[in-house]
Amino acid sequence: MTAQRLKIGCAGLGRMGKRHALNFLERTPRAELVAASSPDPVELEWAKIHLEPFGVRLYQNYDDMLKHEGLVAVVIASATAVHAEQAIKAIEADKHVLCEKPISTSVEVSQSVVNAATLKPNLKVMCGFSRRFDKSYRAAHKKMQSGAIGTPSVLRSQTCDKLDPTGFFVAYAQYSGGIFVDCSIHDIDLTFWFFGNCKVKSVSAAGITAVEPGLRQHNDRDNAVGLVEFYDGRIAYFYASRMMAAGQEDVTEIIGTKGKLAVNARPAMNLVQVFGGSGVSRELPGDYYDRFEEAFVTEAREFTGACLDGGELPVVLGDAVRAVRIGAALQEALVTERKIFFDEEGERVEVARL
Amino acid sequence: MTAQRLKIGCAGLGRMGKRHALNFLERTPRAELVAASSPDPVELEWAKIHLEPFGVRLYQNYDDMLKHEGLVAVVIASATAVHAEQAIKAIEADKHVLCEKPISTSVEVSQSVVNAATLKPNLKVMCGFSRRFDKSYRAAHKKMQSGAIGTPSVLRSQTCDKLDPTGFFVAYAQYSGGIFVDCSIHDIDLTFWFFGNCKVKSVSAAGITAVEPGLRQHNDRDNAVGLVEFYDGRIAYFYASRMMAAGQEDVTEIIGTKGKLAVNARPAMNLVQVFGGSGVSRELPGDYYDRFEEAFVTEAREFTGACLDGGELPVVLGDAVRAVRIGAALQEALVTERKIFFDEEGERVEVARL
Amino acid sequence: MTAQRLKIGCAGLGRMGKRHALNFLERTPRAELVAASSPDPVELEWAKIHLEPFGVRLYQNYDDMLKHEGLVAVVIASATAVHAEQAIKAIEADKHVLCEKPISTSVEVSQSVVNAATLKPNLKVMCGFSRRFDKSYRAAHKKMQSGAIGTPSVLRSQTCDKLDPTGFFVAYAQYSGGIFVDCSIHDIDLTFWFFGNCKVKSVSAAGITAVEPGLRQHNDRDNAVGLVEFYDGRIAYFYASRMMAAGQEDVTEIIGTKGKLAVNARPAMNLVQVFGGSGVSRELPGDYYDRFEEAFVTEAREFTGACLDGGELPVVLGDAVRAVRIGAALQEALVTERKIFFDEEGERVEVARL
Amino acid sequence: MTAQRLKIGCAGLGRMGKRHALNFLERTPRAELVAASSPDPVELEWAKIHLEPFGVRLYQNYDDMLKHEGLVAVVIASATAVHAEQAIKAIEADKHVLCEKPISTSVEVSQSVVNAATLKPNLKVMCGFSRRFDKSYRAAHKKMQSGAIGTPSVLRSQTCDKLDPTGFFVAYAQYSGGIFVDCSIHDIDLTFWFFGNCKVKSVSAAGITAVEPGLRQHNDRDNAVGLVEFYDGRIAYFYASRMMAAGQEDVTEIIGTKGKLAVNARPAMNLVQVFGGSGVSRELPGDYYDRFEEAFVTEAREFTGACLDGGELPVVLGDAVRAVRIGAALQEALVTERKIFFDEEGERVEVARL
Incomplete structure (x- = not known):
């Protein structure tokens, strides 16, 4: 058998x-x-x-x-x-x-x-959503659930890629949905995962083209900051960049009323430090796969297990729509330079707020 | 003699x-x-x-x-x-x-x-502005000026106080000008110092009262995030909090086209780490004076030197007005839930942006 | 096919x-x-x-x-x-x-x-020897070979286990060959790997029973330090312990004439840090398998590849004998309280050195 | 008045x-x-x-x-x-x-x-002994006294100077008493401070001249490791070097039955980290005064206070003799390649231990 x-x-x-x-x-x-x-x-x-x-x-x-x-x-x-x-x-x-x-x-x-x-x-x-399968994010989520930080109230998260000197991401920008949809979507998903199913009240954003002005023709930026308010009195803020010199820097902090959880606040490629003439240095992961390879393996295994055994999937499909919705709203806020409001049913509120 | x-x-x-x-x-x-x-x-x-x-x-x-x-x-x-x-x-x-x-x-x-x-x-x-006298901020500024990070483009900075369980800061809020004027003013001043005299285009903000709802009667919050765009294509974003569990956490990152400088990304009270039954731990400074004591001494010495010797002051007086102006605008954006725009002369632009 | x-x-x-x-x-x-x-x-x-x-x-x-x-x-x-x-x-x-x-x-x-x-x-x-398959040790070895630290001259390495409160290791001690053969054998093997095939001149050792006096009946200790001199003017020193409170702490430093490589000087279970009321903390791996799991997988894969493809094995068999020889000599030095000398052919020199 | x-x-x-x-x-x-x-x-x-x-x-x-x-x-x-x-x-x-x-x-x-x-x-x-006045060593000592690590049992300490390329320390070696008396004396004093007044049973040592062979004419070495056994079942081991590439690296670990205290396991010049093309780097103190400047000031203040107020001195004079005694014994062990034994009264035991 x-x-x-x-x-x-x-x-x-x-x-x-x-x-x-x-x-x-x-x-x-x-x-x-x-x-x-x-x-x-x-x-x-x-x-x-x-x-x-x-x-x-x-x-x-x-x-x-x-x-x-x-x-x-x-x-x-x-x-x-x-x-x-x-x-x-x-x-x-x-x-x-x-x-x-x-x-x-x-x-x-x-x-x-x-x-x-x-x-x-x-x-x-x-x-x-690979980060949900990463052992560090999971350990942090578990600690939060155990009450280690009180009520999670503010979340800071960034998805920052090493600069690709070929500028490939400029051409890619016309299909990617923009930096908030392509990069910050992970941070948005993490926010909902850590905050629970809270409702978005407003989004604001700003972005620049520090290294690739050509992105503007696709309504995109190479660095962007987004700010999201929730109706239950929480806030999240995101930073996405395609310009990091040292490597991939995906960092998340979940700040609660009694403590803070930091995931990857000290990024590193491996456990080696070099003490040389100009000080101590360490290398960073070159890209997201260097950082999250094991998470992708776990994802494959858990998906397989759920299919074979019929259990719950670790990520609900609807979460993907929710994350795209906020990512797209942030991108719109970035391009239109407007703050965008939602009502508690998630519908856009188009009234001027002067 | x-x-x-x-x-x-x-x-x-x-x-x-x-x-x-x-x-x-x-x-x-x-x-x-x-x-x-x-x-x-x-x-x-x-x-x-x-x-x-x-x-x-x-x-x-x-x-x-x-x-x-x-x-x-x-x-x-x-x-x-x-x-x-x-x-x-x-x-x-x-x-x-x-x-x-x-x-x-x-x-x-x-x-x-x-x-x-x-x-x-x-x-x-x-x-x-005590941080301008801190040896770490100065070392970072010097590195930036030497070109170590290319063009500084994005600045992230936070001033986060340890929670004062007496709630003293609620009464204090009626005089403080609000969390952006009281706390983030340092981060704003640092931004101008690192970015040079750039012009603000817009400010956005959001804030919550996670631990002290009473702050709202003084138009204040206990956690707030602010986002500032500049006309020369840079952005800065700030986080201020009065709720940190572990201690004072004042962190600044200056992100450039060729590198990043991080100041105090690993806060610590001293050089001791304790390896105990639940892992490795270190303590944080209890307040800003624990963190910046030496900077205040340097400030006193350099002010004294400038008075006696007649040289340039290390901080120009007008910088203080500039920082309050942006802090007050962020506080207003927080309270009114509006994004606020400025023209290139620094005047408010009151046109609706629908 | x-x-x-x-x-x-x-x-x-x-x-x-x-x-x-x-x-x-x-x-x-x-x-x-x-x-x-x-x-x-x-x-x-x-x-x-x-x-x-x-x-x-x-x-x-x-x-x-x-x-x-x-x-x-x-x-x-x-x-x-x-x-x-x-x-x-x-x-x-x-x-x-x-x-x-x-x-x-x-x-x-x-x-x-x-x-x-x-x-x-x-x-x-x-x-x-699982550590030879660990990506961090390999990255360090590669950096050394590239000349990053000049001539490797001093090696410090420790294999320190979390305290097993059942005291299982006391009974185990009668079969283990002692703490230097059981634990430090990895550090000894790493020394030969990083230093090349250098010849041992002397070994010294000292040990204590801080938590398990019963180990003495098996000529063993729960903490031991060993010191090895080589004929080509290098030294290595080892620390082995079965008493760590926080978790597994296997650390190696290779100190050269122009730099130092540190492997795992900052041990951590994962990328999470908890900022709580008593400061910042992180967890450590609970045992060597938590630390070296991936290395064991790589070992299995590379052994398989060598068998199928007929290439060189990554670890030469004789290295195992060499490491046991030095481990046993350190254990003897520990028990007899004597410094032990070898000639350049590896034979014991039994002359008193008064 | x-x-x-x-x-x-x-x-x-x-x-x-x-x-x-x-x-x-x-x-x-x-x-x-x-x-x-x-x-x-x-x-x-x-x-x-x-x-x-x-x-x-x-x-x-x-x-x-x-x-x-x-x-x-x-x-x-x-x-x-x-x-x-x-x-x-x-x-x-x-x-x-x-x-x-x-x-x-x-x-x-x-x-x-x-x-x-x-x-x-x-x-x-x-x-x-400047380190006794350093706030981190003091915080560690206080934690130890509060029972945080159980019984302190093993101490590792190193005094490692940045390489002085002028080779000044070769000429200096004829007066310095040797690397154990000149550098490790601090580590020895710390050992007695953390372990209390325990009695030395034996000392062993080994050293090399990796960068300055000329030191041998003064019976000195540029790197040395020493190992000290105490009668009450504790051990200390020291590393001293004049060859560090990156800067001053004075590190101490006090390992107890229930935990470990690490002082300066992560040396750093200041709070700045640079994220650049080759990873993340930080600078180290250039010499011991960069590291211990504040301790010297505290030393001056406390000495002054004791003289004016008539209180206890923070360091007993006899401690200095005790430290030199062990430093000199380690240096002798280094040069003669012998393990040196003491009886419980501190007298040398000259019997051969074959």
Whole structure:
């Protein structure tokens, strides 16, 4: 007798697709990567070397992969623009779905996936907010729940990428939904996770182009600060940047009435410190995957477990829509230079506040 | 022959007054504390023990002290409400003045002191922004000037006090000008220092009362976040709190196009770490004086030096007005829930931005 | 076509055996755990739940497991007392061997395994010094090789366990070879790795029983410091303890003529810091597996790769004998209260040095 | 009425002499530096500028200074070779004495000062072990006394200087007493302070010349490790170095049965961290005075207070002899390559231990 394993296919074999494929192939014991798809010949070439020899069937066409004999689940790691469409097709084909964030940069499109999933309550459909699977964020959340900091009241969180000198992110900006949707979406999701399901009262934002003025043509910025007020008397503020010199700096502080939790206030690549002529130095993670690699593995394992065992998903699908909604509002506040208000039902309040 | 020393008097002998008096008495070799004044009998009682035996003449009345034979300078550490009046009187009496921050919580009153000082260009009149005298802030400023971080573009700074369980700060709030004027004024001053004389385009703010709802009757909050845009494409954001559990946490980050400077990202009371049953711990400074004591001594010494030698003051008086102006605007943005705009001449722009 | 995988069996299913078995089962993609053996019914019960369902054949008897059809390699994680015997049997049965440290607490017995391996040069036989597989130690080693610290001259290293309040380690002491052989063996191996193959000139040691006087009956201590001189003008010093209150503290410093590398000078369980009423605190790893889990996975993967691809093993087998030799000498120096000298051929010099 | 101040003279105006003179002149309110002496014309030239204008009388000759009208105390900061002689003369002249460490590199000569002081019990005679006045060491000592770490059992301490590329310390080695007497003396004194008055059972040591082989002609080394056993079942181990690349690294750990105190495990020049292209870096203190400047000021103040008020000195004079005794024994162990034993009365045990 052999234990049952989750037969899964991977859609998209770009940077994140490769990682998801290998995580399901090599680091998720209860899953079996049986298929992978990509329209890109270069990506398929890679897959012929790294996936095919281990029994993974390759497809040029996502729809064909969905028909793979015995396929039970898909992980969607293709371009953001097709996330939602592929997710809906998979749901309609009765597959469990793990979808890379964001489902879509559009609130409406994101919601359409939630709607599709609602019709198939037996399916596990999850959007991958990797930080929820990180052991440090989890330890912090657990400490908060144990009462260690009293009532969490203020949250500061930043997602700051190392500067990519190729400026790739300028072209990328036309698809990304903007820095608040692309980067701060994690911080927004964390806020709801730590604060519970509180209601947004207003958002304000400001941003600059310190290194890439070209971002403005896509209504984007390379550094931005956002400020969110909640109706229950809490505030969160976010900083996103694509300009860090030293490496990835994703830091979160949850400040409560009796204490504070800091996650990654001292970023580091590893446990080495070099004492040299100019002092003591340490290296930082080069990108988010250096920082969160283990979280992605945990995500794959827990998604697999939920599919096989039928338990609760660790992240509710609707959370993804909620985060995009606030991210998009912050981006709008940034571009229009206006403070945006919501009523307690979440509807925009358009009255002038002079 | 004996070197000349600056004969100085101290106005006010409350918490900060005692410290200034002792700093000039004991830790400022080129100064000689010759007089001190306070209308408060308890404070004078203290002075009889700690100042009088060392040759300091005590006065109940500030005006009398100003007439002390040979007095050349005063340090004003009385209640904020009388700072400006006492400063102007001293200027008119031809004394150098070191005035505790803020000169006033009112922009107009602050400006009146600047105006008085302008008429006596030979006098040294300074508002004590203690952080400018802190060796870590100075080291950071020097590194910035050397080009270590490229162009400084984003500044994050926080002034966070340990929770005072007596709630003293609620009563104090009616005089303090609000949390942005009382606490963030340091962060605002640091921003101008690090960014140069840039022009404010807008301010936004949000605040809560997590521990002291009573603050709302004074239009104040116990936690607040402020966001400031500048016309030259920079942003600064501030966090002020009166609720820290662990101690004083004043942290500043200056983020540039090629690097970042962090000041006090790892706050600590001293160099001790305790490895015990629940992990590793260290203590934090209990208040701002624990953190900045040496900076106050340096301030006293450098003010003394400028008075005796006639050199440049390390902090220009007008900076104090500038910082109060932005602090008051942030406080207004907090209370009115509006974003406030300025034109490039610093005038308010009152047009609705719908 | 499916890629070839290394068919491996696991000897021993105690604490480390379970971990090795699961690492080869779940986290070593190129290996296939096909068999496991243990004489212990409780351990086999565990294996029926955690290994058998995934196709692992269980054996009560090690010799039987060695005859498992198609078995190519074994990982030996049984009691130290049978490591050597099992390793030699495996070598004689033409299996590759990954043996937990130490091969034996006896230098002679350890050497006998090396001798057996020498007769089968086609086999991969490795003793698992887990720290050599840790990414931080590797990053440090690479930096050293790049010249970052000049000539490495002094090495400080400690292996300090959290206090086990059950006192299990007292009974264990009669088999462990003593604290220098059981704990410091890692530090000794690291020294040879960082210093290269230098020759020991003398060893000195001192130890105490601060918490478990019962250790003395087994010639052991709960805290010990050792000092090793090398003929090429370098020194290493070690601290081992079983008494840490806060958690595992394995720290290494490599001090060179132009710099220093510190590994784990700031131990931490994760990236969380708690700011509470008594200051800032963080947790430490509870034991060596919390600290080195990923290194054990890397060890399994690299051993597997070397067996399949025929490349060099990352740790040479003879290194294990060398480390035991110095560990045993330090233990002797501790017990006899004598400094022990070696000549340049590694022979003991028994002349009194009065 | 003016409060009484301690009229003190400073013997020696070299590097430490200048600092002591200025500390008593400017930063010790209850003291009045009235005199200073140096046989060195360059040092006197400095004093004419920095001391004389403030009323300090200068002397070429120490004996003449001792006769200065009204002189009550002396601080001896001359060359180590004359410390003892000058201290004895001062005692005979009925002056309080603060003597820089060490009193002498010879145990016998050090003892002669203690003997002289014993005859004048009314005088305050202290050897300046600066670390006892450091606020972090004091906080650690207080925590230990409160029981925070159970029974202190193992102490690790290091005094490591930044490499002086001029090699000055080679010439200095002929007078310094060797690296254990010159550097580790602080660590030895701290050990007795933290462990109480425990009796030494044995000392072992090893050292190398990694950067300055010329030290061997003076029986000295540039890096050395020492190991001390106490009769009550404790151990201490020390590391001293003159080769640090990054700066001064004086670190102490006191390890108890229930916890550990670490002092300066994270050395830093100030609170600034620079995030740049190669990671995060901070600077270290350049030398011991950068690290301990405030401790020297506290030392001056507390010595002054004890002289004026007649209270207990914070450091007992005999402690200085005790520390030199162990430092000299470690240096002998280093040079002779022998382990050295003491009986419980502190007498050397010369029997061979084969």
